[in-house]
Amino acid sequence: MSEARIQSAIMARLGARPDMRIYRQNSGKAIPVESLRRALRAEGFDAEWIARLMLRLPWHAYGTPGCADITGVLLGGRRLELEVKTDRGRLSTQQKTFHRIWGGMGALCIVARSPDEAERLIDMALEG
16 A cells, blocks of 8 residues: 555544544645746746756755654644654654654654554553
């Protein structure tokens, strides 16, 4: 199963729980729409040209590098940072750093590969 599908299933499962509030946290890079519009107006719409243009345009980072896929708060105020991975997925160096920093501040930082695992790890933390 893809990471996106696992993430959707985890969001549906955890989002139904009354003891937490969660949301999807995006980070990455994008080309600002206005940059693309200006470039397309100045040139033609040839697909090959557009591909070359995309390589020349400025990409802007958004979000926090390494941030978890899902974030939220547990009942009582503890922050939740949940990274979603497939069976073979591994944390990047930036994700490890993010977990170390936030975990050191008291957040519950977990890596889950299924809705069952996410729920089990959260329940264990809430009980203990």
